[in-house]
Amino acid sequence: MTGRSLRRWIFELGLGARMSVAGGRAGWARLALIAAGTGVGVALLLCLAILPSALEASGARETARTEAIDSEREIARGDGTMLIGIATTTFGDDSIHGRMLQPEGSRPPVPPGVATLPKPGEMLVSPALQRLIERNPVLAQRWDARIVGTIGDEGLTGPADLAFYLGTDTLDEETGFRIDAFGHRSEDAGVDPFMVLLTAVGMVVLLTPVVVFMASAVRFGGEARDRRLAALRLVGSDAAMTRRIAAGETLAGAVLGLLVGAVLAVGAVLLAHRYGTGALSFFLADMRPVPVLVALIAVGVPAVAILVTLSAMRRVVVEPLGVVRLSHTVRRRLWWRLIMPVGGILLLWPLTGGLGDSPGSGTIEFQAATGVALLLIGLALLLPWLVDAVVHRLGGGGVAWELAVRRLQLDSGTAVRAVSGIAVSVAGVIAIQGLVSGIETQISSPGASSSAQSWHQILPKTELPVTTWTGALRETPGIQNVETVRLARATREGVETIVRIGGCKALVTYAVLPACTDGDAFTVNVASTGVFDIAGGGQWTAPASTRDVTAIDQLVDYGPMLLITPAAAADKFPPGETRYTVTLDRSRPDALEQLRNAAARLDPQALVIDPDNTAVADVLRTMRQSLLIGTIAMLALIGASLVINMAEQMRERRRVMAVLVAFGTRRRTLSGSVLLQAAVPVLLGMTLAIGFGSGLAALLMAAVEAPITVDWFGIGTTSGMAALVVLGTTAAALPTLLRLTRPGNLRSE
Amino acid sequence: MSVSFALLGLLENGPRHGYDLKRTYDDTFGRDRSLHYGQVYSTMARLLKNGLVEVESEPGDGPDRKRYAITHAGITDVAEWIGRPEKPEPYLQSTLYTKVVLALLTGRDANEVLDAQRAEHLRLMRELTRRKNDGDLADELICDHALFHLEADLRWLELTAARLDRLAARVRP
Amino acid sequence: MTDQPLLVADSLRLNFGETKALDDASLHIWPGEIVALMGPSGSGKSTLLHCLAGILQPESGRVSYDGRDLTAMSDSERSALRRGEFGFVFQFGQLVPELTCVENVALPLRLSGAGRREAHRTATDWLERLEVGDVGAKRPGQVSGGQGQRVAVARALVSRPRVVFADEPTGALDSLNGELVMKLFIAAARDTGAAVVLVTHEARVAAYSDREAVVRDGRVREQEYAR
Numbered sequence A: 001m002t003g004r005s006l007r008r009w010i011f012e013l014g015l016g017a018r019m020s021v022a023g024g025r026a027g028w029a030r031l032a033l034i035a036a037g038t039g040v041g042v043a044l045l046l047c048l049a050i051l052p053s054a055l056e057a058s059g060a061r062e063t064a065r066t067e068a069i070d071s072e073r074e075i076a077r078g079d080g081t082m083l084i085g086i087a088t089t090t091f092g093d094d095s096i097h098g099r100m101l102q103p104e105g106s107r108p109p110v111p112p113g114v115a116t117l118p119k120p121g122e123m124l125v126s127p128a129l130q131r132l133i134e135r136n137p138v139l140a141q142r143w144d145a146r147i148v149g150t151i152g153d154e155g156l157t158g159p160a161d162l163a164f165y166l167g168t169d170t171l172d173e174e175t176g177f178r179i180d181a182f183g184h185r186s187e188d189a190g191v192d193p194f195m196v197l198l199t200a201v202g203m204v205v206l207l208t209p210v211v212v213f214m215a216s217a218v219r220f221g222g223e224a225r226d227r228r229l230a231a232l233r234l235v236g237s238d239a240a241m242t243r244r245i246a247a248g249e250t251l252a253g254a255v256l257g258l259l260v261g262a263v264l265a266v267g268a269v270l271l272a273h274r275y276g277t278g279a280l281s282f283f284l285a286d287m288r289p290v291p292v293l294v295a296l297i298a299v300g301v302p303a304v305a306i307l308v309t310l311s312a313m314r315r316v317v318v319e320p321l322g323v324v325r326l327s328h329t330v331r332r333r334l335w336w337r338l339i340m341p342v343g344g345i346l347l348l349w350p351l352t353g354g355l356g357d358s359p360g361s362g363t364i365e366f367q368a369a370t371g372v373a374l375l376l377i378g379l380a381l382l383l384p385w386l387v388d389a390v391v392h393r394l395g396g397g398g399v400a401w402e403l404a405v406r407r408l409q410l411d412s413g414t415a416v417r418a419v420s421g422i423a424v425s426v427a428g429v430i431a432i433q434g435l436v437s438g439i440e441t442q443i444s445s446p447g448a449s450s451s452a453q454s455w456h457q458i459l460p461k462t463e464l465p466v467t468t469w470t471g472a473l474r475e476t477p478g479i480q481n482v483e484t485v486r487l488a489r490a491t492r493e494g495v496e497t498i499v500r501i502g503g504c505k506a507l508v509t510y511a512v513l514p515a516c517t518d519g520d521a522f523t524v525n526v527a528s529t530g531v532f533d534i535a536g537g538g539q540w541t542a543p544a545s546t547r548d549v550t551a552i553d554q555l556v557d558y559g560p561m562l563l564i565t566p567a568a569a570a571d572k573f574p575p576g577e578t579r580y581t582v583t584l585d586r587s588r589p590d591a592l593e594q595l596r597n598a599a600a601r602l603d604p605q606a607l608v609i610d611p612d613n614t615a616v617a618d619v620l621r622t623m624r625q626s627l628l629i630g631t632i633a634m635l636a637l638i639g640a641s642l643v644i645n646m647a648e649q650m651r652e653r654r655r656v657m658a659v660l661v662a663f664g665t666r667r668r669t670l671s672g673s674v675l676l677q678a679a680v681p682v683l684l685g686m687t688l689a690i691g692f693g694s695g696l697a698a699l700l701m702a703a704v705e706a707p708i709t710v711d712w713f714g715i716g717t718t719s720g721m722a723a724l725v726v727l728g729t730t731a732a733a734l735p736t737l738l739r740l741t742r743p744g745n746l747r748s749e
Numbered sequence B: 001m002s003v004s005f006a007l008l009g010l011l012e013n014g015p016r017h018g019y020d021l022k023r024t025y026d027d028t029f030g031r032d033r034s035l036h037y038g039q040v041y042s043t044m045a046r047l048l049k050n051g052l053v054e055v056e057s058e059p060g061d062g063p064d065r066k067r068y069a070i071t072h073a074g075i076t077d078v079a080e081w082i083g084r085p086e087k088p089e090p091y092l093q094s095t096l097y098t099k100v101v102l103a104l105l106t107g108r109d110a111n112e113v114l115d116a117q118r119a120e121h122l123r124l125m126r127e128l129t130r131r132k133n134d135g136d137l138a139d140e141l142i143c144d145h146a147l148f149h150l151e152a153d154l155r156w157l158e159l160t161a162a163r164l165d166r167l168a169a170r171v172r173p
Numbered sequence C: 001m002t003d004q005p006l007l008v009a010d011s012l013r014l015n016f017g018e019t020k021a022l023d024d025a026s027l028h029i030w031p032g033e034i035v036a037l038m039g040p041s042g043s044g045k046s047t048l049l050h051c052l053a054g055i056l057q058p059e060s061g062r063v064s065y066d067g068r069d070l071t072a073m074s075d076s077e078r079s080a081l082r083r084g085e086f087g088f089v090f091q092f093g094q095l096v097p098e099l100t101c102v103e104n105v106a107l108p109l110r111l112s113g114a115g116r117r118e119a120h121r122t123a124t125d126w127l128e129r130l131e132v133g134d135v136g137a138k139r140p141g142q143v144s145g146g147q148g149q150r151v152a153v154a155r156a157l158v159s160r161p162r163v164v165f166a167d168e169p170t171g172a173l174d175s176l177n178g179e180l181v182m183k184l185f186i187a188a189a190r191d192t193g194a195a196v197v198l199v200t201h202e203a204r205v206a207a208y209s210d211r212e213a214v215v216r217d218g219r220v221r222e223q224e225y226a227r
């Protein structure tokens, strides 16, 4: 390229950039919209670029403070060892990381963030825990220890991390672990491939609408721009020049959008630092975006913006006159729009045989994520064609309908672009919801709901007399029934079986019992007749009334199990580990915390199992909720862009509107046409999205070997949300409509 | 014709000597066609004979000593002339101009003069339009020619109406 | 000839901020007559037209149509009146760009509740009457200015209004097209017996009227009734 033509290029790009601000207030408004739209997108992308490094950093901090327990290696007691106990507890829904520390020599290992180890009866807490304790006196009573200091930042995963170290001298080799260092060297256990798949698909589902949204953001005000450029084209600028001018114009907005996005991302980082909780609480220093991703965003966003603009310019370049006179449109072609979705299906199809259990290979996840992305982007590409094709076959109907349909026939692009964002989100959400509920049905037993009797179990770690526990629990306010379950082991024909001995009230927490009186016995996953050899000596013969039952909660794999009432046990089993089962007084909101307090004070290592809280279901629920929130945010964003598009369109048409009102058109008719104009593309988009989403869900469910079901709930909620978006858009556009139909707009200039 | 009304109108604001009358006329309407003295005196003689002006003689002699004053009949005649729209025909600007200026000078409503003329023009234009639309191509072409000329006149009327304030300021300093 | 005026504006006043757009303007329109509103630009012609048509509400004064007080009606009543009894032609930007010409013409009928097919048939007749029968299927962007304006005239007359308001209907046309539009417009209006309020600053357009009223600084000088 010669220097002269380079100079011309730069001149034309600059001309475009100048044109974007020279358009007076309208020009600035358009630039601001583009910048805001891309800014929001860029901010989201930057946050996603920050997340991996932030998670990694907080993971590293977590590893550094985790005790180095090595089951292979027996550590001998020495000057540099210490016994620790796991005293992690829960307050409300927040988990509190806790360790009991008992040095065994003069050079014990010290966890990060701790200067001097707490002595027995003392404790160190994280600043966040300190604040929590100050706000909640109930929590202050949980430990029989004095707070002597706080844990430094090096020892915490984030500013909101709840953690404590409790000095103790009560641990022994039975109840504690011996360690000689902190810092857990993990041999990566490998993440569940389901979860990886879920995460990958989730990322794509959230990212694709962002991209679609940005693509529509750079076309805000596009109609007016097209007409301006078409005018330039008519006065003699050639096709390439016109493209470059348009590109320059978009570039200005995109670059501004990068700045806005950076500012927003910094704001989000500060907010996350200040208000983030749980796994999303990070130290400022840990929230550094991955440089490669930042570079990708900085280059990619303007590049995408320009590509989108150039493809949008086709109409102006091909027939400037048509744009100026709003006469006829370029018909959309189907074939190239099919490439992406077909490619997506081809990628996903092999997965329907099942993922297998090979974790960490990465290729399958990559294949799945790419397939999903291709399908979703393909959906965004297919939608304009579908709307075009359908709308051109529509006709008849009332005036409002006719106005809306004709408008869409003339130019459906603007509306469809916004809607394709909705469609992609909705398809993604339906797919994920389907996948999640598929996994859920797979892991939860059909009878699971009966476990909702709200029995809480306490698993002590330290051996204390049963009466100490029952006495303390009975005295605790809010605790109603205290039942004990004694554990033992037995074997029958080589099958080792867990034996639980307790009253009927306690046994129902393990299995669905048809009826139960003292003297009954039940079996789970083991033959209900015969003689069992008791570990530790002796034999127990199952009474004739012994029945086979199913375990309540398959989330925890109980394996073979004998459930025996005390009378049936007949004192044949040796004394062993005892667990306690209690019910809580629901009218006392602090009952659960009182229970946790009572347990922790007797044995900080005791585990309190909350029946409402089942780990896997919890993860899934969180995932589903964050997706839903993400989608709602996306929909709000898309609704905003719909409103903007519509307001812009109406402003351009204000004289026609005013003329229609002069003719006596009812405002109802006009608002009706505005509503229909938004509703028709959304309806088509939803239909396509539900089809794609359900298909995708089916593919993914097949991949995780879940039964294929249709997620009516997901379809219902997302359709409802889409309807809300349409109504909201129309409602938000109505003031503009009313303003624009004032007779003042009849004036010619 | 219009000269005599113009001179008569100029007298409405007060009696004048003959040479004075000529000078005022030249200033106000003359432009490139100033009056001869003889024309003034002959016109005055005619107006005197018709009883539209009268002479106030001053001491001294010679024609220059005569001062002319307008009579009631003269005022009525001027008013009637100003108020009457001219028959629309080409090149009547000078007459209209005279009328407008005189109206301004004598405190009459110049807008009314213009409106009356506009109405007259339009009346004719309507007739021509009707004839044109009912007639054949020849009629159409002929009528259009007239219509365009009348339209030009009307434009002039409109412009004049728009500039009346400036004109008034100039003729009535 | 009836002895009652169809449309009366009585001492209308309307200000836009400092601008006195109408300042004691009065006007009478008789059934079936064609009145040209003339006057310099900015004198208040369009404002007066909008008040007469019930699009704008004057600050004081009264507009009555057929004995009914327009200024006392609600917005929807006035809309209904405009739908049923009035027609409009404006200078430009008045055809709905996404509808075809025949749909544009059919619009007033459909707004008043006529069926689609019937409305289209009537609309097609009107297009033919205005010598633009061939553009029915085209969109406004695809027809010439003169054709578009004739479509607009067809749309104004299709519902057989009693009054047609035309604001500079030939303002954007050359004289030949302007003449053609006026000739067809006025002939059609006389056929249907519609009164026409014709705002124009062009004398040759005004010459199609029965009489003219001159608007100057928000006041009307009404010519004597000439028939």
Ligand SMILES: Nc1ncnc2c1ncn2[C@@H]1O[C@H](COP(=O)(O)OP(=O)(O)O)[C@@H](O)[C@H]1O
Pocket (backbone or CB within 6 Å): A744, A747, C016, C019, C020, C021, C039, C040, C041, C042, C043, C044, C045, C046, C047, C048
């Ligand atoms: N909506 C409006 N807002 C402000 N001023 C207006 C508005 N409509 C008309 N005007 C003013 O009122 C005066 C009369 O306007 P208009 O009736 O349009 O004049 P005409 O049609 O005779 O050219 C003008 O000075 C114009 O600027």
Ligand SMILES: [Mg+2]
Pocket (backbone or CB within 6 Å): C045, C046, C047, C167
């Ligand atoms: Mg106007």
